[in-house]
Amino acid sequence: xxxxxxxxxxxxxxxxxxxxxxxxxxxxxxxxxxxxxxxxxxxxxxxxxxxxxxxxxxxxxxxxxxxxxxxxxxxxxxxxxxxxxxxxxxxxxxxxxxxxxxxxxxxxxxxxxxxxxxxxxxxxxxxxxxxxxxxxxxxxxxxxxxxxxxxxxxxxxxxxxxxxxxxxxxxxxxxxxxxxxxxxxxxxxxxxxxxxxxxxxxxx
Numbered sequence: 109x110x111x112x113x114x115x116x117x118x119x120x121x122x123x124x125x126x127x128x129x130x131x132x133x134x135x136x137x138x139x140x141x142x143x144x145x146x147x148x149x150x151x152x153x154x155x156x157x158x159x160x161x162x163x164x165x166x167x168x169x170x171x172x173x174x175x176x177x178x179x180x181x182x183x184x185x186x187x188x189x190x191x192x193x194x195x196x197x198x199x200x201x202x203x204x205x206x207x208x209x210x211x212x213x214x215x216x217x218x219x220x221x222x223x224x225x226x227x228x229x230x231x232x233x234x235x236x237x238x239x240x241x242x243x244x245x246x247x248x249x250x251x252x253x254x255x256x257x258x259x260x261x262x263x264x265x266x267x268x269x270x271x272x273x274x275x276x277x278x279x280x281x282x283x284x285x286x287x288x289x290x291x292x293x294x295x296x297x298x299x300x301x302x303x304x305x306x307x308x309x310x311x312x
Contacts, residue, residue, distance in 0.1 A: 152178040156187055160194060171205050184209070192217055200229040203236035215241055227253060227261035231268060247272040251280035254297075259290040266296035270303040278304060 152175040159172035179187050188211050194202040195217055203221075206214045215237065222233045231250055237243035250272070253265035266284055269277055281304075284297040 148178070150183075152176075153183045153186065157190065160190060167201075169201070171201050173205060173208050176205060176209055188214065195221055198225060198229050200227075200232045203229075203232040207236035207239040210240070212240060222249070227256055227258055228264045231261075231264050235268065235271075247274060247277050251277060254280050254284050254288075254293075259293060262288060262290060262293045263296055266293050266300055269297075270300035273304055 156172045156175040156179070159167045159175070176187055188206070188209065191202050191206050191209075191211070192214060195206070195214070198221070203218060206218065218233050218237050218240070222230065222237065225233055231253055234243065234246040234249040238246040247269070250265050250269055254262055254269075256262050256265070262284065266281065266288075269281055278301065281297045281301050285294050285301065288294050288297070
């Protein structure tokens with residue numbers, strides 16, 4: 109009897125079927141899978157790096173996080189290094205990406221920029237530090253941004269405060285709801301207050 113290795117276009121290369129003979133197909137399959145995996149990783153890295161510099165609407169709020177999550181080893185480290193650089197440029201998307209990849213080594217850089225940043229950038233850093241190390245000052249930092257001069261920064265702060273609880277948070281949100289001149293800030297504050305109250309009154 110003879111068996112064969114199948115090639116494209118239906119060609120078959122026969123070789124004798126012998127007891128204990130080594131079939132090369134599994135090794136070929138594993139090599140092919142490794143090549144495909146490397147190619148996919150390279151493509152994911154390229155896509156992620158492209159999203160760092162893109163100004164298209166797709167990447168206005170976030171980088172290509174699905175591509176970032178595919179990275180491993182050296183490619184992951186390359187991405188982390190570029191994110192630290194973007195953090196130094198005060199890009200508000202960088203803290204969220206660092207938190208998403210669980211970059212504990214970025215905590216010192218995030219803490220440094222927390223003092224230098226403002227507005228949405230500061231909000232994102234506080235949230236990233238909360239996720240990475242349980243930063244206890246996140247709520248206080250974000251409630252302070254409800255006093256920021258830019259309405260868009262106050263809108264962001266009022267929105268994300270729904271993630272927190274406590275009298276200080278509720279007081280700051282109620283003040284924003286009743287006194288802020290921007291309608292969207294007031295709307296976000298109202299929604300956050302309702303979400304907090306639901307969380308706090310729900311049975312455990």
